Amino acid sequence: MLLGIAAYIIVYPAFFIKVDPSRWYVVPKGIPPSQSFPFGTTLTGQNIADLVPIALRNSIIIGGTTALTSIAVAIVLSMLVVLVRKGVSAIMTFIDTMCTIPPLPVLIVLLYGWRDYITMPLIGLILSIFGWAWPSRALISILSSLRERTFIHTSYLSGLPTYLIMIKDFIPYILRYILIGFVNLSLWGIGMETTVAMFGAMRMDVPTIGTTLYWSMHFQAFILGLWWWYMIPTLFLIAFILSLYALGVKLDEYLTVGV
Amino acid sequence: MHPVARYIIKRFGRMLLTIWIGLTITFIVSRSLPFNPADVLVSRLATFALQLRPEELERMRRIIYDLFGLGDPVHLQYIKFLYGYFMGEMGPSFTYFPVKVSEIISASLPWSIFLLIQTSIVSWLIGNFLGVIAALSKHRRFTKGMEYFAMGLQPIPFAIFAIAYLIFYVVILKGSIPAGEVMRGKPIIEIMSIAFRRSILPLTAMVIWGWMGNFLSMKSLAMKLKNEDFVEYAKLRGAPQRTIMWYVTRNAITPQFTYLLLSLGMIFTGAALVEYLFSYPGIGILLVTSVLNADYNLMLGIVYMSIVGVAVAAFILDIVYPIIDPRIRYPGQ
Numbered sequence A: 001m002l003l004g005i006a007a008y009i010i011v012y013p014a015f016f017i018k019v020d021p022s023r024w025y026v027v028p029k030g031i032p033p034s035q036s037f038p039f040g041t042t043l044t045g046q047n048i049a050d051l052v053p054i055a056l057r058n059s060i061i062i063g064g065t066t067a068l069t070s071i072a073v074a075i076v077l078s079m080l081v082v083l084v085r086k087g088v089s090a091i092m093t094f095i096d097t098m099c100t101i102p103p104l105p106v107l108i109v110l111l112y113g114w115r116d117y118i119t120m121p122l123i124g125l126i127l128s129i130f131g132w133a134w135p136s137r138a139l140i141s142i143l144s145s146l147r148e149r150t151f152i153h154t155s156y157l158s159g160l161p162t163y164l165i166m167i168k169d170f171i172p173y174i175l176r177y178i179l180i181g182f183v184n185l186s187l188w189g190i191g192m193e194t195t196v197a198m199f200g201a202m203r204m205d206v207p208t209i210g211t212t213l214y215w216s217m218h219f220q221a222f223i224l225g226l227w228w229w230y231m232i233p234t235l236f237l238i239a240f241i242l243s244l245y246a247l248g249v250k251l252d253e254y255l256t257v258g259v
Numbered sequence B: 001m002h003p004v005a006r007y008i009i010k011r012f013g014r015m016l017l018t019i020w021i022g023l024t025i026t027f028i029v030s031r032s033l034p035f036n037p038a039d040v041l042v043s044r045l046a047t048f049a050l051q052l053r054p055e056e057l058e059r060m061r062r063i064i065y066d067l068f069g070l071g072d073p074v075h076l077q078y079i080k081f082l083y084g085y086f087m088g089e090m091g092p093s094f095t096y097f098p099v100k101v102s103e104i105i106s107a108s109l110p111w112s113i114f115l116l117i118q119t120s121i122v123s124w125l126i127g128n129f130l131g132v133i134a135a136l137s138k139h140r141r142f143t144k145g146m147e148y149f150a151m152g153l154q155p156i157p158f159a160i161f162a163i164a165y166l167i168f169y170v171v172i173l174k175g176s177i178p179a180g181e182v183m184r185g186k187p188i189i190e191i192m193s194i195a196f197r198r199s200i201l202p203l204t205a206m207v208i209w210g211w212m213g214n215f216l217s218m219k220s221l222a223m224k225l226k227n228e229d230f231v232e233y234a235k236l237r238g239a240p241q242r243t244i245m246w247y248v249t250r251n252a253i254t255p256q257f258t259y260l261l262l263s264l265g266m267i268f269t270g271a272a273l274v275e276y277l278f279s280y281p282g283i284g285i286l287l288v289t290s291v292l293n294a295d296y297n298l299m300l301g302i303v304y305m306s307i308v309g310v311a312v313a314a315f316i317l318d319i320v321y322p323i324i325d326p327r328i329r330y331p332g333q
Helices: A002-015 A048-084 A088-099 A101-113 A120-131 A133-147 A148-156 A162-198 A209-218 A227-258 B003-032 B036-046 B054-066 B074-086 B101-136 B139-153 B158-172 B188-225 B229-238 B241-262 B264-277 B283-292 B296-326
Strands: none
Touching: A002 A048, A002 A227, A048 A088, A048 A120, A048 A133, A048 A162, A048 A209, A048 A227, A088 A133, A088 B003, A088 B241, A088 B264, A088 B296, A101 A120, A101 A162, A101 B003, A101 B264, A101 B283, A101 B296, A120 A133, A120 A162, A133 A162, A148 A162, A148 B139, A148 B296, A162 A209, A162 B158, A162 B264, A209 B158, A227 B101, A227 B158, B003 B074, B003 B296, B036 B054, B036 B296, B074 B283, B101 B139, B101 B188, B101 B241, B101 B264, B101 B283, B101 B296, B139 B188, B158 B188, B158 B264, B188 B241, B188 B264, B241 B264, B241 B296, B264 B283, B283 B296
C-alpha cells in the first residue's frame, strides 16, 4: 500500500497533472466522483484527483522534516548529556518543562505570523521546536542506563576514544529507538500540521491535507453532502499513516530479534 | 521539613519555572514575527479614524509603542514584558479594542482547565483500568482484539478523528450541540451542571480517543509486572485475582501518573481543537477568533495563559502524587 501511495504522489503528478492543483476554479465546482473526475471536484473548482497527491506530499514533507530535525537534536543533546555527565538533572527538568508546554498556541502564532514566507520544510522546522523534547527524554534515559553497563566501562578502561564508544557501543542499541522515533515523529508532525491548518493559521493557498480539510469545513462540505471533498483526502492520509505505522511495527519486530 | 512539604515546594518551583520558560517563549515569539504587532494595531485604528491628522496618528503610534514597551532596549523590554504579563497586563485586544486581553482570556480559561482536568482524569482512569484487565484477563482473543483496535486507531491524527466524530454526531445521529446559557447570578451547583452539560460532547470525543495511549502503555507495564516474583508468590499462596490485580496496578500506576503529567500539553492541543469544533467556550474558540481577526496580542496572551493553565493543572495533579508514590512520603526508607 505504501508503494502504491508513493507512486501516486510521485509518478502521477509528474505525468498526469497539467494545471497547478493549488489554483482555484480551473474545473467545474462540486462534481461528485465520475468518469471525468474519479475523485470529484471541490467547491473551489479543484480536481481532487490532482489535489490529493500534492497535498499528501506536502504533509509528508512537513512530517519528514519535523522527524529528521527533532531526532537529530535529540541524538546530539542526549549524547552530549551522557558524554559530559554534568547537568543531567537540570537538562531533564528543562526537557520535562518543554514536554508540558502546550505546543499548539505557540505554533499557531509562529506559523500564522510567518505564513507569507514559509515553505513546507520550514513548517517542519518550526514544528520541531517542540518535537525534540519527547525523544530526547527517552534517549537520555536509555543512554544513561546503558552508560552503567559493564561493556561500556570495559571500553572506557581499554582506552577507546569517546566518539568510538558512541558509534560502536551506543548507536547499535539506540538505532531501533531512532527508527521507531522517526516514524512516530513523522506521524506527530503530520497530525500537528493538520490541527494548525484547521485553525486557519497556515499558508492556506498551499495544498496540504490540513488546508484541504479547512477549506471543506469553510465551504460547509459536511452539510452540503460533498463527502468526497473531505473523505477522499482523509482516507488517503489514514492509508498512508497506517502503512507507515505498520512499517514501524515490523521494523521494531525485526530489530528486536537481534537485541 | 516534612518530605511532602518539601516535595510540594519543589513542584511549586517547577510550576514557576514552566511559567517563566513560557513567558520567555512568548517574548521570543512576539519579537521574532516578521512585522510589529503594534504597527498592525496602529494601522487598524488609523482605518477607523481616517480624519486623524498625521501628528495625531504619530502621537497614537507613540502611545501604543509605549504600551507595548517597544521604545526601550531589548533587555528592558524583556523585563517589562515579564513584569507586565506576570501581573496580567497583556495590553488590549485588537478585535475587542480597548478591552484587555487578560479580561477576555480569564473568561475562557476556567472552561478550558475544567475540560482539560476532566478529560485527562477520565481517559487516564479508563485506559489504565482496561490496560490491567487486558494484561491479566484469560480471554486472550478479546484483549488481543482490543489491543489491535487501539494500536490501529492510535496513529491516526486526533484532528481527523475529531472531525469524524463531529460528522457522526451531527450529520448521522442528528444530535445538537448545547448552546450558551446566562450563568451570572446562578448558584454554583447550577453553574457546574451547565458547564458539565456543555463539556460532555468535547469530553466524550477526547475520552474515546485518549484512553488508547494509557491502555497500551499500562498493558505493556502490567504484562512485565505479572511475571515478577512478588506476583508469582501471590499466585502460589492462592491470593484471589482481585488482590493480584491490585498488586500489579499499584506498582504500575506511578510511571503512568508521570506520563499523565507530562502529556498535559498534548492533551491541551486536542482539547483546544474539540473546543473549536464543538463550540465549547474555551481557549480553542478564542484561538480561532484571534486567527480570523489577525489579533496578535490576543494570540500572544493565549500562548502565555495556556502555558499557565497547563502548569497550574500539572501542579494540581502533582499534589496528588505523594498519595500514589510512597517514596515521596517516606524517602530513604
